[in-house]
Amino acid sequence: MEPDAVPSTASVIRSGEYLIVQKPDGEQSRVVRFTPKQKILIEKLKFSADSVFGKPYGLFEVSNNQCTPMSVDRLIEELHQQEAPVATSLGDSETTTSEVTDSIDPRLVIAPSALKLEPEQKRQKLEMDAVLEMKKQGISGQELVAKLVQGSASFQTRTVFSQSKYIKRKAKKHNDRVLILRPTIRLLAKAYYLKDPDRLAMLRADQLALMLQMAGVHHGKNIIVFEQTLGLITSAVMERLGGKGACVHIHRGAVAQSIPCVHSMNYSESTLSTFLPVRIKCLLAGSQLPYDTNRRPVNEEDGEDNENDEADKKNIDKLEDQDQEALSRRNDRLDREKQGLDIISEERAHSLIIGSRTVDPISILELMFPKLAPSSSIVIYSPHQNVLISAYEWLSKRPAINLMLSDQMCRVMQVLPDRTHPLMAQYVAGGHVLTGIKVIDQ
Amino acid sequence: MAVEPSFMEYEERIKEGDTVIVYVTFGQMVPTVVKRGQTLMMKYGALRHEFIIGKKWGQRLSATAGYVYILRPTSDLWTRSLPRRTQILYTADCAEILSLLDAKPGMVICESGTGSGSLSHAIALTIAPSGHLYTHDIDETRTSKVLEEFKLHGLSSVTTAVVRNVCTSGFHVENSADGVFLDVPAPWEAIPFAAKSISKTRGGRLVSFSPCLEQVQRACLAMAAAGFVSIETIELVPEQKKIVSQHKQTLEEFETMGDAYPKERKRNANGEVVETARVSTAIVYPYSQPTHTGYLTHATLLAVPE
Numbered sequence: 001m002e003p004d005a006v007p008s009t010a011s012v013i014r015s016g017e018y019l020i021v022q023k024p025d026g027e028q029s030r031v032v033r034f035t036p037k038q039k040i041l042i043e044k045l046k047f048s049a050d051s052v053f054g055k056p057y058g059l060f061e062v063s064n065n066q067c068t069p070m071s072v073d074r075l076i077e078e079l080h081q082q083e084a085p086v087a088t089s090l091g092d093s094e095t096t097t098s099e100v101t102d103s104i105d106p107r108l109v110i111a112p113s114a115l116k117l118e119p120e121q122k123r124q125k126l127e128m129d130a131v132l133e134m135k136k137q138g139i140s141g142q143e144l145v146a147k148l149v150q151g152s153a154s155f156q157t158r159t160v161f162s163q164s165k166y167i168k169r170k171a172k173k174h175n176d177r178v179l180i181l182r183p184t185i186r187l188l189a190k191a192y193y194l195k196d197p198d199r200l201a202m203l204r205a206d207q208l209a210l211m212l213q214m215a216g217v218h219h220g221k222n223i224i225v226f227e228q229t230l231g232l233i234t235s236a237v238m239e240r241l242g243g244k245g246a247c248v249h250i251h252r253g254a255v256a257q258s259i260p261c262v263h264s265m266n267y268s269e270s271t272l273s274t275f276l277p278v279r280i281k282c283l284l285a286g287s288q289l290p291y292d293t294n295r296r297p298v299n300e301e302d303g304e305d306n307e308n309d310e311a312d313k314k315n316i317d318k319l320e321d322q323d324q325e326a327l328s329r330r331n332d333r334l335d336r337e338k339q340g341l342d343i344i345s346e347e348r349a350h351s352l353i354i355g356s357r358t359v360d361p362i363s364i365l366e367l368m369f370p371k372l373a374p375s376s377s378i379v380i381y382s383p384h385q386n387v388l389i390s391a392y393e394w395l396s397k398r399p400a401i402n403l404m405l406s407d408q409m410c411r412v413m414q415v416l417p418d419r420t421h422p423l424m425a426q427y428v429a430g431g432h433v434l435t436g437i438k439v440i441d442q
Numbered sequence: 443m444a445v446e447p448s449f450m451e452y453e454e455r456i457k458e459g460d461t462v463i464v465y466v467t468f469g470q471m472v473p474t475v476v477k478r479g480q481t482l483m484m485k486y487g488a489l490r491h492e493f494i495i496g497k498k499w500g501q502r503l504s505a506t507a508g509y510v511y512i513l514r515p516t517s518d519l520w521t522r523s524l525p526r527r528t529q530i531l532y533t534a535d536c537a538e539i540l541s542l543l544d545a546k547p548g549m550v551i552c553e554s555g556t557g558s559g560s561l562s563h564a565i566a567l568t569i570a571p572s573g574h575l576y577t578h579d580i581d582e583t584r585t586s587k588v589l590e591e592f593k594l595h596g597l598s599s600v601t602t603a604v605v606r607n608v609c610t611s612g613f614h615v616e617n618s619a620d621g622v623f624l625d626v627p628a629p630w631e632a633i634p635f636a637a638k639s640i641s642k643t644r645g646g647r648l649v650s651f652s653p654c655l656e657q658v659q660r661a662c663l664a665m666a667a668a669g670f671v672s673i674e675t676i677e678l679v680p681e682q683k684k685i686v687s688q689h690k691q692t693l694e695e696f697e698t699m700g701d702a703y704p705k706e707r708k709r710n711a712n713g714e715v716v717e718t719a720r721v722s723t724a725i726v727y728p729y730s731q732p733t734h735t736g737y738l739t740h741a742t743l744l745a746v747p748e
Contacts, residue, residue: 011643011745024671051732056747059671072669072744153682184544209541213533216516218567220450220548240568242547336443350452374500375514389722392685401465401511405724408534408680413737415662415675420655439511
């Protein structure tokens with residue numbers, strides 16, 4: 001089977017595709033399925049999905065709800081303009097610049113504005129209505145920022161650093177540019193984490209990366225995955241397998257559900273072929289069970305389920321009508337499940353990855369540990385350390401070595417000349433990772 | 443006799459020529475290529491290779507003075523046990539770099555420098571079997587050594603090692619990479635070349651590893667000037683833990699015996715064995731751990747539409 005070729009020609013956005021939308025230097029990141037007539041909203045910027053179809057992925061400029069592709073060369077030009085001292089490029093402010101450039105360290109100068117204590121409203125002469133009116137007429141973000149600087153009473157009295165900070169803040173707020181990108185595991189992990197860390201069991205992108213490396217996921221491996229992280233771990237494993245090997249995905253109910261991260265990667269048939277969903281029921285029963293044709297699959301939890309899942313469910317209902325398509329889908333599922341169960345029962349799995357949110361890892365280990373091939377890796381993630389301590393004790397009583405419990409801090413830095421430091425506040429919620437290796441202890 | 447034993451083959455039993463990781467104790471692992479007639483010497487004495495051949499992966503074996511486990515090599519185990527010729531990138535950083543490069547099978551990745559090949563192995567295993575890794579180093583002994591290892595590990599077909607200073611001469615390939623990784627003293631010099639090596643039609647990712655903030659500042663400016671977007675610098679600090687029993691003394695117990703840990707089993711006044719209730723907990727251990735390796739600066743170069 002051919003692994004996924006990196007697409008070289010199909011580089012334009014198609015209708016119905018899942019895409020990542022974010023502002024350059026923005027704080028949000030969204031996964032959106034672009035459909036005709038849809039309005040896309042990102043950090044106060046709104047545009048129509050229709051305006052990007054047929055255009056290449058990348059940077060766009062938004063004006064009157066329309067997206068126009070924008071060349072990166074323009075960003076580089078703007079950068080060259082900025083390289084001139086901030087204050088001089090924006091009008092007469094010789095006093096401030098001479099003050100700071102003459103040997104005095106700008107960091108040590110107290111901004112005079114900070115001492116004047118003017119009421120906030122008086123500092124900006126430009127009224128909000130006027131700003132909104134200009135925006136309606138399609139003023140560019142940059143032009144607007146220039147006008148705001150002109151209207152600012154305190155701007156000229158600020159230090160150079162403070163002026164640059166002011167411009168950066170305003171530019172960020174009125175930025176009319178947007179990045180529309182093909183989803184990657186890294187971008188999906190970030191988007192879902194920022195949206196609601198709890199639904200992802202607080203799994204941060206850096207910890208997901210660690211799990212994949214500790215489990216040794218690559219082309220041709222057989223990996224068993226139990227996760228409660230919206231399909232993120234499963235999807236990441238599938239991508240690394242690249243069309244060969246197996247991602248045995250253990251799921252509740254009749255059909256794998258709540259795995260938006262698998263659906264939104266726009267995977268090829270080859271990559272999807274490694275996705276082998278296995279019902280928990282079958283594992284508990286110790287053998288493959290037939291489908292219960294008269295009952296709806298269990299699904300109470302998620303309102304936000306993927307459309308594919310919805311379709312799957314409907315198809316199961318239609319089974320009574322002997323719908324051919326549904327029948328073939330069901331047979332495909334049974335076939336994949338059989339492959340997955342065979343890998344488990346024949347002890348051909350090379351790794352077990354557990355990303356738990358509410359399920360005790362020990363209850364999965366009890367079923368799966370005896371079925372792992374010797375020398376295989378075990379990687380367990382949980383937001384709760386005590387859960388992993390229990391799993392550690394369970395494993396330490398069995399033929400498992402190299403048991404390690406770890407945690408990691410990941411922080412983003414602000415990088416600016418002479419002003420580099422970690423961000424003042426950031427998302428830090430995360431979990432712990434327990435790893436080990438199964439062996440044969442005679 | 444196996445022709446090209448591999449990190450990517452999954453036979454149940456060990457063959458001659460396979461690279462195995464001999465697990466001696468926690469923290470002590472020795473990689474070795476299994477060859478008849480040879481003997482491995484380590485902490486627990488000698489182990490003849492004859493005894494390894496034909497055994498199942500993961501098997502416990504007796505050496506002359508203790509026992510060891512024979513493990514199948516993985517990227518992480520290789521990083522932990524490889525022969526070090528330089529400072530190396532450890533698993534936490536390697537894992538994050540792979541993720542920041544969006545690495546997956548089929549990708550073309552450029553790397554500089556090669557060093558001891560810790561990250562090189564991680565990348566090669568991830569992009570195999572259809573991708574390619576071009577690894578660059580200014581030191582010929584390093585590239586030739588890593589080529590030898592790639593050959594032993596069955597990774598020759600997906601790797602090329604080049605002796606080259608990327609800061610002055612650029613990368614071995616132009617307009618074809620999906621990702622570039624830099625671990626060089628002056629990354630800002632290599633960044634324009636990195637942009638050139640990335641495919642124009644596909645775009646790509648750049649990750650730069652630098653221990654110092656001064657390097658990071660210059661690298662960030664160079665990235666923006668070369669047209670990279672979404673530039674971000676992160677710092678990753680792993681923390682190892684150890685599971686221990688938590689001792690909870692009452693004030694009375696403390697008064698009678700001080701802070702000496704009570705024994706797990708002791709006899710009470712009537713001579714009956716009483717087990718002290720213990721709770722397991724995790725503490726940070728080892729007490730001293732790395733708190734800084736390097737900053738990771740990553741950025742995207744967008745595709746240029748034709």
